[in-house]
Amino acid sequence: MLVVVEQSLNGLQFGLLLFLLAAGLTLVFGIMDFVNLAHGSLYMMGAYFAATFVAWTGNFILGAVMALGATLLLGILLEFVALRHLYGRDHLDHVLATFGLILFFNDAVRLIWGPAGLALPLPAWLTVPVQLLPGVYYPAYRLSIIAVALLVAALLYVVVMRTRIGMLIRAGASNREMIGALGINIKLLFTLVFGLGAALAGLAGLMQAPILTVQIGMGENILILAFVIIVIGGIGSIRGAFMAAIFVGMIDTLGRAFLPDLLRKVLSSTAASTAAPALSSMLIYLLMAIVLVVRPEGLFPAAKR
Amino acid sequence: MKSALNLRNVVVVLVIAGLVLLPVYSALTGKVFILTMFTRIIILALAAASLNLIMGYGGMMSFGHAAYLGIGGYAVGILAFEGTGSGFIQWPVALLASALFALVIGALSLRTRGVYFIMITLAFAQMAYYIASSLSRYGADDGLTIYKRSNFGGVVDLSNRTQFYYVCLACLLGGTYLIWRIVNSRFGLVVQGVRSNEQRMQAIGFNANRYRLVCFVISGTICGLAGALLANNTDFVSPAVMYWTRSGDLMVMVILGGMGTLFGPVIGAIVFLLLEELLSQVTEYWAMIMGPLLLLIVLFARGGIMGLLGRFSRG
Structure with missing residues (x-):
C-alpha cells in the first residue's frame, strides 16, 4: 500500500514535469506552426545553467532563478538568430534545422562543461522527508516539484485564458495572418511565446537535475516522451498536454514499478524477468498506438482551424 | 525530352564509376582504410535511398528509418548467435522481419499526416530501440558481437573485404534500380499522385492509404537489407544502430543530396559521411560545425546538391 502511494506520487511528479516540457512544445507548435526538436536541448541547457549558477552563487533558489532567466534569454536569442527565418517553411525543414541545433548544443556543452556529467546537490532543507499520512513519508524535493509544476500550470492557464496577451496567443493560434492584419506585432508575440516555451523547458530541466545527473543528451529521451504526450493529447492543445502528461507519467512509473511483479504471477519468473523490462518500456508506445487507432487526432484536439 | 548530357548526369556517372573502381585504387595504393570507409558509406547510402522512396516520392516523412x-x-x-550461419536464411529473415515491422508501424502511423507522422515514426523507432536495449540474452545495451559473417556457401565470401564491398555496391545499385522501376511504374505514379493531391486520387478511385502502406513496407524492407549488410560490416549489432539520431542522419543525407531524385541520397550519403570524417579529423567537436551547417543548408540550399547541380546546368 505504502509503495503504491509513493509510486503514484512519483508518477504524478514525472507527469507534471513532462507537462512543462510538452506545454512549451505544443504552444510553439500551436501558435507558430513550428516543430522544435531542439526543445530537449533547452531542457538540457536549463539543467546545466542551474548546476553552474547554483555552484557559483551557493544558493539553490537564486541559482535556479538565474538559470530560468538564462534559458529564457537563450530561447529568445535562438528564435531571433535562426528559427524565425523558418516559420512558414515546410515542417521537414524545421525538423532538419532543429536537428542541426541538437548536434550543435550537445557538442557545445561537451566543449564548455566537459563530457562527464554534473551533479546538482540539493540544499539540506529540501532533502528531509515530509510526513504525508501517518507512516507515509515522501521526499520534500519531489513534493516541491509537484507544487511548482501545478502552480506553473495554473499560471499558464490564467495567462492564456484570462489576460490580454493570452488572448493574442489564442488568436494567433487560430489565425496568424488576421491578427497580424489587425496591427498586432506578431513577430514580437512569436518571440515571446518561443521564449516562454524555452523557459518552461528550462524549468523542467533544472527541476529534474537534482534527481538525475546533468548530462549530455539528457533532453533527448524525454523529448520523445513529450512528443508522445502531444500526439496523445492532440497537437496545440495545452489542456490535452496536461491530461496526457499525467497519464503518461503515471503509466510509465507504475508500469516500471509493478509490471515485473504482476507478470511473475502469470509467467514463470525467468520469462517474466526478461519480458518485464521490454514490456514496461513499450507501455507508453502501446498506449499511443491505441489512441491513434481510436482517435487519430488525439484525445483532446485543439479547436479546428 | 531533356538532354541526357547535363551536369547532374555527368556527376552521377562519375560517382558510380568512382565507386566501381575504388577497390582497384585501394589495392594499388594499399589504402585499406578507404575501402572499409566506403563500404559503410555505400550501406548507409542504400538506407538513405530507401528512405527517399517514401520521403521524396511518397511524401511520408519517416523519422524512424534507422529502426x-x-x-x-x-x-x-540473433540467427548467428543461435547457430544459423547461412546467409540464405539470415538475409530473407532480415528482410521479412523489417517488412513485418514496417507493415505494423505503417498501418498505425499512416492514420495520421504531417507532423504527427514524423513524431509517431520517431516514437515507434525509439520503442524498437528500447526493446533491443532490454534483450538481455542478446547483449542488451552492450550489443551483440557477430563472430561469423553470413555464410553464402561458395557463392561469395563476405569476409573478403573486396568481395564484401562489391556485394554492398551491387545491393546499392540493385536497390536504386528497383526504386527507379517502382517510381516509374503505375504503382509509383499513383504513390506520387497521392503525395501531390490525395483527395483527387481518392476521387478517381485509388485507395490512397493502401498504396502508401505498400510503398512504406517496400522502403522498410530495402532498409532492412542495409541493416543486414551493416551488421556484417561491423561484425556487431547494438541498439545504438537504431538510435533516433541515426534516423536524423539518414534524413539529412536524403535532403542534402536532393529529396525525390534517384541518385540524390547516394550523393548525399557520400558527402555527409565524408564531411563527418573530415571534420572529425580537424576537431573532436565536429558536430558544432556540422549542426550550424545543416541549418544553413536548410535555410539557403533547398533541393540539395542535385538541385544545385540542376541550377548550374540550366545556366
Whole structure:
C-alpha cells in the first residue's frame, strides 16, 4: 500500500514535469506552426545553467532563478538568430534545422562543461522527508516539484485564458495572418511565446537535475516522451498536454514499478524477468498506438482551424 | 525530352564509376582504410535511398528509418548467435522481419499526416530501440558481437573485404534500380499522385492509404537489407544502430543530396559521411560545425546538391 502511494506520487511528479516540457512544445507548435526538436536541448541547457549558477552563487533558489532567466534569454536569442527565418517553411525543414541545433548544443556543452556529467546537490532543507499520512513519508524535493509544476500550470492557464496577451496567443493560434492584419506585432508575440516555451523547458530541466545527473543528451529521451504526450493529447492543445502528461507519467512509473511483479504471477519468473523490462518500456508506445487507432487526432484536439 | 548530357548526369556517372573502381585504387595504393570507409558509406547510402522512396516520392516523412537498420542487423546477429550461419536464411529473415515491422508501424502511423507522422515514426523507432536495449540474452545495451559473417556457401565470401564491398555496391545499385522501376511504374505514379493531391486520387478511385502502406513496407524492407549488410560490416549489432539520431542522419543525407531524385541520397550519403570524417579529423567537436551547417543548408540550399547541380546546368 505504502509503495503504491509513493509510486503514484512519483508518477504524478514525472507527469507534471513532462507537462512543462510538452506545454512549451505544443504552444510553439500551436501558435507558430513550428516543430522544435531542439526543445530537449533547452531542457538540457536549463539543467546545466542551474548546476553552474547554483555552484557559483551557493544558493539553490537564486541559482535556479538565474538559470530560468538564462534559458529564457537563450530561447529568445535562438528564435531571433535562426528559427524565425523558418516559420512558414515546410515542417521537414524545421525538423532538419532543429536537428542541426541538437548536434550543435550537445557538442557545445561537451566543449564548455566537459563530457562527464554534473551533479546538482540539493540544499539540506529540501532533502528531509515530509510526513504525508501517518507512516507515509515522501521526499520534500519531489513534493516541491509537484507544487511548482501545478502552480506553473495554473499560471499558464490564467495567462492564456484570462489576460490580454493570452488572448493574442489564442488568436494567433487560430489565425496568424488576421491578427497580424489587425496591427498586432506578431513577430514580437512569436518571440515571446518561443521564449516562454524555452523557459518552461528550462524549468523542467533544472527541476529534474537534482534527481538525475546533468548530462549530455539528457533532453533527448524525454523529448520523445513529450512528443508522445502531444500526439496523445492532440497537437496545440495545452489542456490535452496536461491530461496526457499525467497519464503518461503515471503509466510509465507504475508500469516500471509493478509490471515485473504482476507478470511473475502469470509467467514463470525467468520469462517474466526478461519480458518485464521490454514490456514496461513499450507501455507508453502501446498506449499511443491505441489512441491513434481510436482517435487519430488525439484525445483532446485543439479547436479546428 | 531533356538532354541526357547535363551536369547532374555527368556527376552521377562519375560517382558510380568512382565507386566501381575504388577497390582497384585501394589495392594499388594499399589504402585499406578507404575501402572499409566506403563500404559503410555505400550501406548507409542504400538506407538513405530507401528512405527517399517514401520521403521524396511518397511524401511520408519517416523519422524512424534507422529502426529497420537495427531490425535487419538483429535478425542476422540473433540467427548467428543461435547457430544459423547461412546467409540464405539470415538475409530473407532480415528482410521479412523489417517488412513485418514496417507493415505494423505503417498501418498505425499512416492514420495520421504531417507532423504527427514524423513524431509517431520517431516514437515507434525509439520503442524498437528500447526493446533491443532490454534483450538481455542478446547483449542488451552492450550489443551483440557477430563472430561469423553470413555464410553464402561458395557463392561469395563476405569476409573478403573486396568481395564484401562489391556485394554492398551491387545491393546499392540493385536497390536504386528497383526504386527507379517502382517510381516509374503505375504503382509509383499513383504513390506520387497521392503525395501531390490525395483527395483527387481518392476521387478517381485509388485507395490512397493502401498504396502508401505498400510503398512504406517496400522502403522498410530495402532498409532492412542495409541493416543486414551493416551488421556484417561491423561484425556487431547494438541498439545504438537504431538510435533516433541515426534516423536524423539518414534524413539529412536524403535532403542534402536532393529529396525525390534517384541518385540524390547516394550523393548525399557520400558527402555527409565524408564531411563527418573530415571534420572529425580537424576537431573532436565536429558536430558544432556540422549542426550550424545543416541549418544553413536548410535555410539557403533547398533541393540539395542535385538541385544545385540542376541550377548550374540550366545556366
